[in-house]
Amino acid sequence: MTHKNLILLSSFLLAQTAHAVEFEVSGYAGLEWREYFETGQFNTTDVSQADRQYGIVAEPEMVWSLSEGEHTIVFKPFARIDSDDQERTHGDIRELSWMTYGDDWEITAGISKVYWGVAESQHLVDIINQTDFVEAPDGEDKLGQPMVKLTLLRDWGTLTGFVLPGFRERTFSGEEGRFRPALVVDTDNAQYEAGEEDAHVDYALRWSHTFEDYDVGLSWFQGTSRDPLLFVDPALAANPLATVKLAPYYAQINQIGVDLQATLDSWLWKFEAIYRSYNESLMDDFDQFEQLGLVSQSVDNYSAVTGGFEYTFYSPFETIWDLGVLTEYQYDSREDSQRVVGQNDLFVGSRIAFNDAESSELLLGFIQDLDNAGTQNIILEMSTRLGSSVKFNFDVFIPMSDDDNNISSQFKRDDYVQLGLNYYY
Amino acid sequence: MNVFVKLTASFAATVALMSGVSAQAEFSLEGLSAEQQGLAIAKERKARDLGWGDSTSSVIMTLRNAQGEESIREMRMKSLEVANDGDKGLTIFDTPKDVKGTAFLNFSHIEKSDDQWLYLPALKRVKRISSRNKSGPFMGSEFAYEDLSSFEIEKYSFKFLAEEKVNGIDCYKIEQIPTDKNSGYTRQVAWLDKEHFRGQKVDFYDRKKSLLKTLTLSDYKLYLGKYWRPMKMDMLNHQTEKSTELNTLELAFRTGLKDSDFNKATLKRAR
Numbered sequence: 001m002t003h004k005n006l007i008l009l010s011s012f013l014l015a016q017t018a019h020a021v022e023f024e025v026s027g028y029a030g031l032e033w034r035e036y037f038e039t040g041q042f043n044t045t046d047v048s049q050a051d052r053q054y055g056i057v058a059e060p061e062m063v064w065s066l067s068e069g070e071h072t073i074v075f076k077p078f079a080r081i082d083s084d085d086q087e088r089t090h091g092d093i094r095e096l097s098w099m100t101y102g103d104d105w106e107i108t109a110g111i112s113k114v115y116w117g118v119a120e121s122q123h124l125v126d127i128i129n130q131t132d133f134v135e136a137p138d139g140e141d142k143l144g145q146p147m148v149k150l151t152l153l154r155d156w157g158t159l160t161g162f163v164l165p166g167f168r169e170r171t172f173s174g175e176e177g178r179f180r181p182a183l184v185v186d187t188d189n190a191q192y193e194a195g196e197e198d199a200h201v202d203y204a205l206r207w208s209h210t211f212e213d214y215d216v217g218l219s220w221f222q223g224t225s226r227d228p229l230l231f232v233d234p235a236l237a238a239n240p241l242a243t244v245k246l247a248p249y250y251a252q253i254n255q256i257g258v259d260l261q262a263t264l265d266s267w268l269w270k271f272e273a274i275y276r277s278y279n280e281s282l283m284d285d286f287d288q289f290e291q292l293g294l295v296s297q298s299v300d301n302y303s304a305v306t307g308g309f310e311y312t313f314y315s316p317f318e319t320i321w322d323l324g325v326l327t328e329y330q331y332d333s334r335e336d337s338q339r340v341v342g343q344n345d346l347f348v349g350s351r352i353a354f355n356d357a358e359s360s361e362l363l364l365g366f367i368q369d370l371d372n373a374g375t376q377n378i379i380l381e382m383s384t385r386l387g388s389s390v391k392f393n394f395d396v397f398i399p400m401s402d403d404d405n406n407i408s409s410q411f412k413r414d415d416y417v418q419l420g421l422n423y424y425y
Numbered sequence: 426m427n428v429f430v431k432l433t434a435s436f437a438a439t440v441a442l443m444s445g446v447s448a449q450a451e452f453s454l455e456g457l458s459a460e461q462q463g464l465a466i467a468k469e470r471k472a473r474d475l476g477w478g479d480s481t482s483s484v485i486m487t488l489r490n491a492q493g494e495e496s497i498r499e500m501r502m503k504s505l506e507v508a509n510d511g512d513k514g515l516t517i518f519d520t521p522k523d524v525k526g527t528a529f530l531n532f533s534h535i536e537k538s539d540d541q542w543l544y545l546p547a548l549k550r551v552k553r554i555s556s557r558n559k560s561g562p563f564m565g566s567e568f569a570y571e572d573l574s575s576f577e578i579e580k581y582s583f584k585f586l587a588e589e590k591v592n593g594i595d596c597y598k599i600e601q602i603p604t605d606k607n608s609g610y611t612r613q614v615a616w617l618d619k620e621h622f623r624g625q626k627v628d629f630y631d632r633k634k635s636l637l638k639t640l641t642l643s644d645y646k647l648y649l650g651k652y653w654r655p656m657k658m659d660m661l662n663h664q665t666e667k668s669t670e671l672n673t674l675e676l677a678f679r680t681g682l683k684d685s686d687f688n689k690a691t692l693k694r695a696r
Binding site for chain 2: 026028063065069072099101103104106113114115118140151153158208210215261263265266267268312314315320322355356357358359385388389391422424425
């Protein structure tokens with residue numbers, strides 16, 4: 001092809017695309033005010049944990065749609081500025097991806113987000129994206145994950161393969177923040193089992209299908225665990241002048257998962273289970289760390305289960321509400337409340353959709369640790385719309401624990417009330 | 426096509442040939458019981474609406490409370506006709522902005538309950554939801570989910586009541602009693618115009634048998650030379666004095682939608 005032809009061709013292509021590109025911006029910006037009921041558990045003479053946090057958040061979304069949606073490019077950055085916790089002041093690229101599809105396939109490449117699973121009280125199966133833990137202690141917020149994702153739609157179900165180049169570290173509160181362990185997690189000192197560290201390429205596969213009233217999913221993941229093991233770095237522990245901090249250690253894991261929902265009239269029956277295994281050498285290393293007092297627990301292969309139901313009463317008490325009653329049981333084979341939050345816990349809750357013009361909703365939840373009568377969480381989430389573009393959120397979170405050996409006790413004084421106003425455009 | 430419609434059609438065609446008038450005007454209810462007449466009218470209504478294939482539309486819903494305060498919902502809908510079963514539908518919400526990108530997928534069925542999924546864009550989560558909630562408000566409006574689902578003969582038992590005029594149009598007045606125990610209504614009274622069998626007005630009676638809502642359909646437009654669609658639907662709740670106006674801004678048929686466009690796995694890319 002001659003130079004001239006190439007110029008002609010490229011200008012033709014540009015003209016074609018320029019003609020067909022549709023661009024759209026939407027998103028939200030908001031203010032948040034969180035007030036804690038109690039002073040921080042880990043206040044020292046030098047460090048005082050915040051009693052009140054103000055936040056400014058923004059999450060715009062830009063979408064370029066080409067050839068009537070055959071190609072889509074999405075860019076969704078996120079930023080938060082926090083008044084007190086430097087670690088909570090952070091930004092992220094939630095999405096920067098290109099997607100295209102045919103009749104029975106779909107490809108996404110770039111930074112994106114994926115959700116797997118059916119349960120409400122915890123998300124065991126959902127593993128692709130790292131938790132943005134500083135956002136909220138419920139772990140529902142996720143960081144953008146680099147991926148190439150290929151989906152095949154077949155009569156026998158939907159099969160999705162993932163190549164995940166690049167790992168995202170979990171965010172942790174800083175020393176003046178809340179929802180942190182006694183020792184601060186030093187996110188600048190992340191360590192990895194894999195020699196490639198955060199450049200290790202992970203793989204995942206998921207099959208899902210609907211059989212009449214049953215939605216089933218099977219998944220497999222191999223790569224860097226999104227849940228860090230926390231240990232005291234021996235290099236720091238040996239230095240008497242250094243502040244002792246925890247280092248996040250990202251191990252290699254293999255995980256299989258299953259999720260199942262039966263939708264039967266007003267009943268939703270939900271079940272999720274995983275089995276996670278580590279390398280023998282990693283488990284041996286952590287056994288040694290334990291003997292050296294660098295970790296308080298060993299590392300074991302384990303399985304975990306969440307199962308329960310959601311039953312909805314429609315138009316109860318002569319209202320137009322939907323009133324849902326939820327119950328889920330959480331089990332972890334390690335049966336160790338020092339290491340695991342949902343090792344033997346029961347969640348009961350109620351969700352009300354008021355079905356009004358303001359789309360008002362209320363969720364009230366209660367999680368009880370069945371191994372320890374004094375360990376439980378109370379959750380309240382309320383939202384409504386003010387005018388046409390402002391969403392008002394009111395959240396209360398009350399973690400409680402009277403057992404200092406229970407992992408939940410590190411948050412026992414982090415009870416808060418939060419008001420949020422988000423403007424959507 | 427069932428035997429009755431075939432017979433009626435051939436009879437009407439014969440009469441039309443002899444008398445030279447439009448075949449449609451010769452639909453006959455003679456010699457039938459009130460129930461048979463009601464069913465015949467409903468079947469004619471359904472028969473005239475077969476074969477539309479698929480459609481895409483963009484609609485705006487205006488919610489008004491008793492004080493006249495307004496709230497706006499904009500959405501786009503895609504529909505696919507399914508032979509011998511209920512239609513498939515995909516609704517994508519554009520406003521309120523906080524629910525932008527939320528998508529609702531519905532496979533309606535004649536013999537069993539519908540299959541429904543909801544896509545929540547903030548969580549990237551597709552949730553299977555219970556379709557038991559037929560009588561619940563759709564997006565806080567005065568339209569219930571069942572008011573917006575496809576018209577199927579099997580969903581009601583019918584009875585012809587009278588011939589009446591609605592807004593100067595000659596109509597058949599028929600009673601429709603829902604067969605589904607989960608319906609929010611004990612009965613509906615519908616007025617269909619005699620010329621095209623288009624709904625002009627529907628009264629809805631609640632579980633206590635008192636008048637709950639009235640739907641008025643207007644601004645009918647003809648598509649593909651055969652299919653009439655109302656561009657305006659007004660639902661008035663007599664008990665709360667709230668109302669919802671649903672206006673169709675754009676509507677196109679046979680846009681090439683396929684079964685694969687109605688899939689829980691592809692719900693995530695609905696924009």
